[in-house]
Amino acid sequence: MIELDRGAGLEAIAAEVRVCTRCRLHEARTMAVPGEGSPDTEVVFVGEGPGYNEDRQGRPFVGRAGALLGKFLTALGWQREDVFITNIVKCRPPDNRDPEPDEIAACAPYLRRQLEILDPAVIVTLGRHSLGRFMPGERISQAHGTVRPVDPATGAANALAFALYHPAAALRTPDIERTSYQDVAQIPAALLAARARREAAPVAPSSPVPPVPDPAVAATPDPAFLAPSEALAPDDQLTLF
Ligand code: SF4
Numbered sequence: 001m002i003e004l005d006r007g008a009g010l011e012a013i014a015a016e017v018r019v020c021t022r023c024r025l026h027e028a029r030t031m032a033v034p035g036e037g038s039p040d041t042e043v044v045f046v047g048e049g050p051g052y053n054e055d056r057q058g059r060p061f062v063g064r065a066g067a068l069l070g071k072f073l074t075a076l077g078w079q080r081e082d083v084f085i086t087n088i089v090k091c092r093p094p095d096n097r098d099p100e101p102d103e104i105a106a107c108a109p110y111l112r113r114q115l116e117i118l119d120p121a122v123i124v125t126l127g128r129h130s131l132g133r134f135m136p137g138e139r140i141s142q143a144h145g146t147v148r149p150v151d152p153a154t155g156a157a158n159a160l161a162f163a164l165y166h167p168a169a170a171l172r173t174p175d176i177e178r179t180s181y182q183d184v185a186q187i188p189a190a191l192l193a194a195r196a197r198r199e200a201a202p203v204a205p206s207s208p209v210p211p212v213p214d215p216a217v218a219a220t221p222d223p224a225f226l227a228p229s230e231a232l233a234p235d236d237q238l239t240l241f
Pocket of ligand 1: 021089091103106107
């Protein structure tokens with residue numbers, strides 16, 4: 001899909017989201033937050049739901065947690081405009097409570113359709129609810145900094161999920177912030193692994209999930225599984241398409 005078509009497709013979804021009344025979260029919202037970023041990116045960040053500032057501005061991750069997410073991207077040499085940022089639910093849960101299962105289910109088709117258009121190589125999950133969508137059954141305390149193949153039923157036909165703590169959790173706990181910077185440094189390696197996997201086994205949306213290549217059994221080391229410091233020269237910047 002060419003960028004113009006992707007952009008138009010994403011804007012059509014955003015227009016639906018802005019007037020959506022599918023679940024009770026529309027009642028207290030100021031603005032729905034469809035998501036934003038490059039229509040042609042390889043990396044999509046998925047958080048939980050909009051907070052106070054996001055609800056006011058209609059944009060994802062614009063408060064303090066968003067500022068930290070921006071620092072994470074800067075650490076990689078990327079900018080917000082290089083990736084796509086969205087949430088599991090597009091309207092703010094009152095008092096920042098967790099979204100309810102029926103609200104998550106009602107909103108799920110929007111994210112699925114966004115991912116069908118974006119066809120990302122990597123989905124970076126931010127926090128527990130996003131982890132639950134893309135790495136079901138995993139615990140964030142164990143899964144952070146690791147990748148799993150994504151079920152194509154999510155809309156992402158051939159992607160790896162990479163788990164991060166939610167930036168809001170990192171703001172509350174210095175240890176989690178330090179860990180998150182270490183995890184973020186692994187994202188370029190995850191992207192290289194995802195690119196290699198997509199080249200080796202392009203899949204149609206209905207095909208089974210291909211496994212992540214196992215570096216332990218590979219005849220030659222897969223650079224995608226090297227630590228970022230080994231996979232990329234220190235001055236290299238992994239360019240996103
Ligand atoms: S959270 Fe999603 S399903 Fe619920 S009203 Fe907002 S856009 Fe619609």
